[in-house]
Amino acid sequence: MISVQTDDFDPGVEYRALIQEDTESGAVVLFVGRVRAQNQSRQVQGLELEHYPGMTESSLQVIADEACQRWKILRWRIIHRVGRLSLGDQIVLVGVSSAHREDAFAAANFMMDFLKTRAPFWKKESTAQGEHWVEAQDKDQQALDRWEIDG
């Protein structure tokens, strides 16, 4: 399931949903991304996250579908927050359950790499010097390239 929301989320609730009444998954990977104080040597005070309603959700569905084709995934969950966020706030959650850890780790890693370079979200940072849009980083594209995605 995909959620794009302004509200915070509870990883414990999401974990329980991933394993509820399921005795097949021997592995669950949960990744949570948070707002950190330092970004590229800037002291960040907060973030504003913009998205493209509709396309954001469909892009995340493509990401999940692609992961399900590549690995044996039993259940998955993607949550991404939008709007104004403060230092330490949770931004994103990717959860994957599978029979074995290799599939769960790889699928969660892939989904995050894909999300960071394909899903239409944009971060605007607040610093003591004012607000500015975060520039896309080559390392994120390079991280995606290792999965050999076209285009």
Place this chain on the structure above:
Amino acid sequence: MIKVLFFAQLREQLGCDQLELPADAKTLAELREQLCQSQPAWCEPLSRPSVLMAVNQRLAKSSHPLADGDEVAFFPPVTGG
């Protein structure tokens, strides 16, 4: 008509989040040219190689054909996650 959307720094640079154009352009490249001619100041920001384009909410190349009723979006590289 074709609905055109702009996001993030591109939206701020152009001072516009969306507009509608008659469906004259046959491709994305033609639509961008149409926008450049009506707003010359938009030409440089819209022509940057890093700018991404979508048609009906799917990423598309500049040769992508357009039809009446399409939704087009221009935006900078994404920075979510």
